[in-house]
Each structure stands twice: as C-alpha cells, then as structure tokens.
Amino acid sequence: MKNVTLVLGASLKTERYSNKAIKKLIAHNHVVEAIGLREGEVNGVHINKEKIEFSTIDTVTLYLNPTRQEEYYNYIISLAPRRVIFNPGTENFEFMKLLKENKIESEVACTLVLLATNQY
Secondary structure, eight states, rough: OOOOEEEEEOOOTTHHHHHHHHHHHHHOOOOOEEEEESSSETTTTEESSOOOOOOOOOEEEEOHHHHHHHGGHHHHHHHOSSEEEEEETOOOOHHHHHHHHHEEEEEEEEEEHHTTTTTO
C-alpha cells in the first residue's frame, strides 16, 4: 500500500489551500485521508469531522493555526506518522518540540510546492 497522507484542516471550499492540496495529492497518486470542520467530499476523499484512528498515516499535513492545533497534539502523536508538514501560517515550535520528543519528523514547508517540485 502507498503511503497515506492525512490532511488536517481540510475544507470543502475550493479556494482553500487544504482543498487544493487534496486535489494535488490525488493527482500525484497519493492516498489521502482528511479531517475538517464539516463532513463532505473532495475528489472522492471523504472529509471526516471525528478523529479517526487511522493505522497507516505516513504524513500529516497541517492546515490549522497553532491555537487550533493544540486539541490534535495527542491525536497526531498517537497516529505515529513519519512526518508532519507545517504549511505556511501553521508553524508551531511548541508542537514541533513535542513531535521531536516522540521521534516524529516535522517540516515547515508548503505541500503544494513540495508536490510541484517533486520533493514530496
């Protein structure tokens, strides 16, 4: 099975970067899971409102501001992803420290740019 990316802060609004990221990830043949404020679907990816206990998450890409991230700290750590990507505006050094303590890589980057430059 391919590596799975969790888009956290997923939006149904087409102008949102999380929405664009889901579409680009799918276009690059990545398996995508999504969690957001509202349930719905983007390019065949169901957006969940609940914290699902996914067992195969490789990468979490964040689209939540640092304050909103706090309620997800333990959840993300429990998923044991290989890495967490902090997209522009989501940088959170407190959380990055926690991730490091739990042997999870963190990266300040833009998922869309990483995909466009084949660095994802």
